[in-house]
Amino acid sequence: MNISILLSLALVSPLFVLAACPDYAQFAKELHEPFSSGSYNLSYMRPAPECRTFVSQSVEDTIARMQSVIRDPDLYRLFQNAYPNTLDTAIKWKGYANGTDEELTFVITGDINAMWLRDSANQMQSYLPLLNASSSPDSLASLYRGVINLQARYLLTSPFCNSFQPPVESGISPSTNGAASQDSVYPPYNSHSVFECKYELDSLAAFLEVSSDYYTATKDISFFAKYSWIDAIATVLDVAEAMKTPTYAANGSVLPSPYSFTRQTTRASETLENNGLGNPTQNGTGLIRSAFRPSDDSTIYQLFIPANMMFSSHLSATSKIMALLNTTHSSSLATRMETIANNLGTAIESHGVITHPKYGRIYAYEIDGYGGETVMDDANIPSLLSAPLLGYAPASSQIYQNTRALLLSADNPYFMRGPVLSAIGGPHIGPGYAWPMASIVRIMTSSDEKEIVEELGAILGSTDGFGLVHESVNSWDGSDWTRQWFSWANGLFGQMVLDLEGRMPQVLNISFQRGQRVGGY
Template identity: 80%
Template sequence: MRVVSLLFSSLAAPLLVSAACPDYAQYSTQYHAPFSSGRYNLSYQRPVPECRTFISQGVEDVITRMKSAISDPDLYQLFANAYPNTLDTAIKWKGYANGTDEELTFVITGDINAMWLRDSANQMQSYLSVLNASSSPDSIASLYRGVINLQARYLLTSPYCNSFQPPAESGIAPATNGAASQDTVTPQYDNQSVFECKYELDSLAAFLEVSSNYYSATQDISFFAKYSWVDAITTILSVADAMMTPTYAANGSVLTSPYTFTRQTTRASETLENSGLGNPTQNGTGLIRSAFRPSDDSTIYQLFVPANMMFSSQLAATSKIMAQLNTSTSAALATKMERLSSSLRAAIEEHGIVNHPKYGQIYAYEIDGYGSQTIMDDANIPSLLSAPLLSYISSSSQTYQNTRALVLSGDNPYFMRGPVLSAVGGPHDGPRYAWPMASIVRILTSNDSDEITEQLRAVLGSTDGLGLVHESVNSWNVTDWTRQWFSWANGLFGQMILDLEERMPQVLKTSFQ
C-alpha cells in the first residue's frame, strides 16, 4: 500500500509549508497525491510554490499549454513533474559576486549537493525554448548568465575539475565527498571550492555549449565582453592544447602528463591506470585526451570520441561569439577556435571511424592512437547515440546510422535488454541497469513514430509509480532503480516532449493505457 504525503502536493495547507519545506531527497522517494488518472497512477512530485527554488511564469505557461497537447494522463503527469524539476528543486543559490553586479547561479544535480559543469549546462538547456533576452533577475536569462559566470570562475581556478562546491558568496557550507578525500591529483586543487576533480573534456565543452545556447536565444553579445568569459575560453584552449600531449616523446622517454589522477577504490572505473597516467596514448591523431567519461567513469583509451565531437561542434559555435567581441585577443582566439574545431573534425573522421565486420563503417567510442579501440556506447551525453544532438553530424549520415544500429543492439556490451526497459546503460551502474536518458536520446534522434512511441511507453512505465525519471532502472525489475532525484534526466525528458510537440505532435496524442 502506498503511503501518501500531501505536504508538497497542490493540496497541501500553506501553514504546513511555511513551517518547513521537506528535504526533496526524501520527498521524491515517496508517493503523493494527486495521482494521475491512468493505469500507472503516477505520483505528483512538485513542491508547492513556496518551496520551489525558482519560479518561471514562462515554464508554468508551457506546463499548462501541454495539458492539451498530451492526451495520455500518465504521460502528462510525468512531463509536469519532470520538466520543471531543476527550477523546482535544484537552484540551490542565486546571487551576485561580492561587490559587483555579476550574476551567479549555483545549480545542484539533484541528490548530490554539488554543481557539475556538464549537468548544470544541460539542466539549463531544458529551458532553452523559453529563454529570451531579459535583464530581470527573475528571468531564465538571468539563471543562464549566472551559470555561465560561475562556470567561468570554476574554470579559471581549477580547469581540470568537473564538479564544484557552492561559491563563497552563497554562505552554503562545502559538501563532503568521502570518495575524493584521499585522491591524488595533479594539478592540485582546493576542496573548499572543488567537489571532485575528474578531468573530462566534455566538461569544457559544456561551458561552450551553455554559452552558445544563451547567445543563440538572446543575441546578447555584450554579456560576453563582461567579467571572465574570454579568460575562461583562453584557459579552455590551454587545457585542450596540453591534453594533446602523448605518453611518450619521439625518443621513447615518458612525457610529463598535464593531469594525473589516482583514488583508493574497489572500482576500476574510479581511478586511472599506470599510477594516474591512464593507458598510453599515441601522438599524431590530433584528438584531445579525456581521463574520464561523462558518466564520471575513467576512460579505457583516452581519445574519447564523443567528447571530441562535442568540443569540435561547440568550438565552432562559440567562435562566432568570440569573433564579435572587440578585445585585444578576441580575433586571434576566434581564429584559433575555428581552426581547432576543424582539425578535430578531420581527426575524428580519420581516426575515430573504424570498420566493423557486421556494421561496416562506425564511430569508435574510444581509441588510443595505437590501433586499440573501444566498441560500445554509454548512456551519458555526449555519447555516440547523441552525435546529432551535439550538432556534430546529421542523423541521416550512413556512418551514424551504422553506429546507431550497433549501439541499439546486443553487440553493444552496455545495451541492456528486458521487459521493463531496453536501453543503453554503462559501467557506472553496471549490467542490468538501463538508463532512461538513453531512451530519451533515442527518441530525440529518431524520425520513426513507432520507435518513438515504443520508447515513450517504456520510459513511462519505468518510474515505479513515482513519476520521476530515474538515473537507471533494472531492465527486469521496475522496483530496482538508482537516483530518483536526477534533475538532468528529468529536464531532458521535458525537453524531448517539447521537441515532439514541434516535430511529431501526433505522437503526443497516443494513449498508453
C-alpha cells in the same frame, strides 16, 4: 507540514517557510497525491509552490498549455513532474559576486549537493526553447548568465576539475566528498572550491555549450565582453591543447602529463592505470585526451570520441561569439577556436572511424592511437548515439546510422534488454540496468514514429509509480532503480516532449494506457 499551515506562515516569515520545506531527497522517495487518472496512477512529485527553488512563469505556462496537447494522463503527469524539476528543486542559490552586478547561479545535480559543469549546462538546456533576452533577475536568461559566470570562475580556478562547491557568496558550506579523501591529483585542487577533480573533456565542452545556447537564443553579445568569459575560453583552449600531449616523446622518454589522477577504491573505473597517467596514448591524431567519461568513469583509451565531437561542435559555435567581440585578444582567440574545431572534425573522421566486420564504417567510442579501440556506447551525454544532438553529425549520416544500428543491438556490450526497459546503460551502474536517458536520446535522434512510440511507452512504464525519470532501471525488475532525484534526466524528458510537439505532434495524441492498443502499434 500541512500546506495550509505553510501558506499562513509564509505571510509572517518567508525564511521560516524555506526552512520548513521538506528535503526533496526524502520527499522524492515517497508517493504523493493527487495521483494521475491513468492506469499507471503516477504520483505528483512537485514541491509546494513556496518550496520551489526558482519560478519561471514561461515554464508554468508551458506546463499548463501542454495539458491540452498531451492526450495520455500518465504521460502528462510525467511531463508535469519532470520538466520543471531543475527549477523546482536544484537552483540551490542565485545571487551576485561580492560587490558587483555579476550574476551567479549554483545548480546542484539533484541528490548530490555539488555543481557539475556538464550537468548544469544540460539542466539549463532543458529550458532553451523558452529562453529569450531579459535583464530581469527572475528570468531564465538571468539563470543562464549566472551559470555561465560561475562556470567561468570554476574553470579559471581549477580547469581540470568537473564538479564544484558552492560559491563563497552563497554562505552555503562546502560538501564533503568521502570518495575524494584518498585522491592524488595533479594539478592539485582546493576542496573548499572543488567537490571532485576528474578531468573530462566534455566538462570543458559544456561551458562552450551553455554559452552558445545563451547567445543563440538571446543575441546578447555584450554579456560575453563582461566579467571573465573571454579569460575562461582562453583557459579552456590551453587545457585542450595541453591534453593532446602523448605518453611518450619521439625518443621514447615518458613525457610529463598535464594531468594525473589516482584514488583508493574498489572500483576500477574510479581511478587511472599507470599511477594516474592512464593507458598509453599515441598522439599525432589531433584528438584531445579525456581521463574520464561523462559518467565520471575512467576512460579505457583516452582519445574519447563523443567528447571530441562535442568539443568540436560547440567550439565552432562559440568562435562566432568571440569573433563579434571587440577586445584586444578576441579576434586571435576566435581564429584559434575555429582552427581547433576544424582540425578536431578532421581528426575524428580520420582516426575515430573504424571498420566493423558486421556494421561497416562506424564511430569508435574510444581509441588510443596505437590501434586500440573500444566499441560500445554509454548512456551519458555526450555519447555516440547523441552525435546529432551535439550538432556534430546529421542523423542521416551513413556512418552515424551504421553506428546507431550497432549501439541499439546486442553487439553493444552495454545495451540492456528486458521487459521493463531496453536501452543503453553503462559501467557506472553496471550490467542489467538500462538508462531512461538513453531512451530519450534515442527518441530525439529518430524520425521513425513506431520506434518513438515504443520508447515513449517504455519510459512511461519505468518510473515505478513515482512519475520521475530515474537514473537507471533494472531491465527485468521495474521496482529496482537508482536515484530518485536526477534533475538532468527529468529536464531532458521534458525537452524531448517539447521537441515531439514541434516535429511529431501526433505522438502526443496517443493513449499509452496499459491493456490498450497504443495507436496503430
